[in-house]
Amino acid sequence: MTRSFDRMLDKAFHGKSVADILNASPAALQGLSASDAQRLEEVFGIRTIRDLARNRFFQRSLALLNASGETHFDPGPPVQWRDFLASAPLDYYVHHASRRFRIDFGPVYYRGRLDGTARILVVGQDPSTNEILGQRILVGSSGQRVQGFLRKLGITRSYVMANLFLFSVFGQVDAELRAIALEEPILTFRNSFFDRLAQENNLQAVVVIGKGAQLAVDNWPGSQEHPVFEIQHPAALDEAAVLATWNSALTLLRPIVEPDDDGSPDPSPYGSSFAPEDAAPIPRFDLPFGLPEWHGNGSHSHRDGNKNIVWTAP
Ligand code: URA
Numbered sequence: 136m137t138r139s140f141d142r143m144l145d146k147a148f149h150g151k152s153v154a155d156i157l158n159a160s161p162a163a164l165q166g167l168s169a170s171d172a173q174r175l176e177e178v179f180g181i182r183t184i185r186d187l188a189r190n191r192f193f194q195r196s197l198a199l200l201n202a203s204g205e206t207h208f209d210p211g212p213p214v215q216w217r218d219f220l221a222s223a224p225l226d227y228y229v230h231h232a233s234r235r236f237r238i239d240f241g242p243v244y245y246r247g248r249l250d251g252t253a254r255i256l257v258v259g260q261d262p263s264t265n266e267i268l269g270q271r272i273l274v275g276s277s278g279q280r281v282q283g284f285l286r287k288l289g290i291t292r293s294y295v296m297a298n299l300f301l302f303s304v305f306g307q308v309d310a311e312l313r314a315i316a317l318e319e320p321i322l323t324f325r326n327s328f329f330d331r332l333a334q335e336n337n338l339q340a341v342v343v344i345g346k347g348a349q350l351a352v353d354n355w356p357g358s359q360e361h362p363v364f365e366i367q368h369p370a371a372l373d374e375a376a377v378l379a380t381w382n383s384a385l386t387l388l389r390p391i392v393e394p395d396d397d398g399s400p401d402p403s404p405y406g407s408s409f410a411p412e413d414a415a416p417i418p419r420f421d422l423p424f425g426l427p428e429w430h431g432n433g434s435h436s437h438r439d440g441n442k443n444i445v446w447t448a449p
Contacts, residue, residue, distance in 0.1 A: 157185040189214060198250030202292070208424040209246075209271065216249050219331065224320040228302045235312055236302040239442050243303075246271040246278070246421050247295035253336040255288075255392060256329070256361075257281060257296040260347035260368065261304045264436040264444045270423055272298050273344075276434045279414035280369035281344060286415045287385055287401045289394025295332055299325070299351040308347040316350055330357050339392050342384070344368055364388060369409070378405040 140156070141149040148156055148163045156163060161184055162172035175181040179190055187193065194215055201210065212220055229238045243262035247253060257273070265275030273281050273296050285294055299308070299316055308316075315321065329351075332338070341361045343352050345368025352358045352365075364384040367377040382404045394400050405413060417431030429435060429449050436446045 158183050161187045202250060202252055207419045209421050212249050220244055223301055224324050227320055233311060233315060235305050237305060238302055240267045242301035243267055243270055243272050244301060245295060245297050246273055251335045252293055253295035254339045255290060255294040256332055256338050256341045257294055257344065258348040258351055259296060259298045259344045260308060261298050261300040263303055264438060265434060268436055268446055269426060269430050271421055272296050274417045274431045277369045278417060280409060282415035282417055283413045284381060288388055288392050289398030289400035291395040291398045293395050297328055299347045313350055317354055322354060325351060326355050329355050333357050340364060340388055362391060374409055375407040381405055
């Protein structure tokens with residue numbers, strides 16, 4: 136335990152390990168008395184500092200505070216998500232015999248709300264370079280088009296996004312990758328992730344971006360419980376065909392998806408190709424603290440053909 140925690144604790148706990156302190160009664164916190172701790176136990180069943188930190192009412196209050204717009208960055212997964220995300224089968228990806236995953240820069244897990252306020256689950260395929268650098272999915276050109284799609288529904292922040300794969304893939308999602316996507320433990324982890332998102336949020340719709348994402352949702356038993364809308368991937372070449380599916384989905388989504396308070400639903404349909412204004416910048420509250428202001432607006436990275444990502448400031 137670093138000495139810097141001492142000022143939060145009663146003297147008897149100074150210098151103790153984090154594990155010991157988390158297992159101690161909340162009365163070890165300076166300013167919280169033994170009778171306060173007793174009341175916490177009586178009312179909430181809280182016996183330790185760990186229980187206090189994980190208590191769902193405190194967690195929800197914190198989520199509300201964060202959702203009030205006071206933070207201009209995404210602080211990362213809340214404590215109740217950390218053990219689950221840490222259980223992702225990263226070794227399985229890294230050592231996969233197919234060598235189809237780009238493992239050098241690590242996985243990217245999600246984007247959006249993990250605080251129970253999502254009403255739309257967006258499912259994508261795999262992260263690319265902008266996503267790796269931003270450590271959030273769908274933040275590059277495709278993500279900004281998807282953000283524009285949500286904006287048309289008046290959704291400004293009540294979404295969460297997850298991909299078919301945690302790692303970027305080499306090439307297209309072909310027969311080999313489609314089979315790998317259904318291998319254990321990839322399948323079970325992804326389905327548990329989706330199940331948990333569905334349990335913790337009042338999802339009004341699942342929006343599925345392209346064929347790879349569709350594979351994920353087709354193999355998620357929990358998808359039966361939700362209205363599912365497949366739209367073509369924004370990076371597909373035939374933009375007229377892509378946007379026809381986006382227009383149809385919008386027509387079906389508008390009556391069932393409630394806009395956010397600060398959203399302005401836009402009833403105008405897409406044209407036959409993407410216009411620059413169809414893309415929306417990724418909100419700062421979706422991105423980690425300290426990323427350059429231009430990340431999430433335009434595309435600023437690519438691979439050089441080797442193991443390098445080239446990141447260019449505008
Ligand atoms: N496309 C996807 O489907 N997912 C991403 O994370 C990025 C691009």
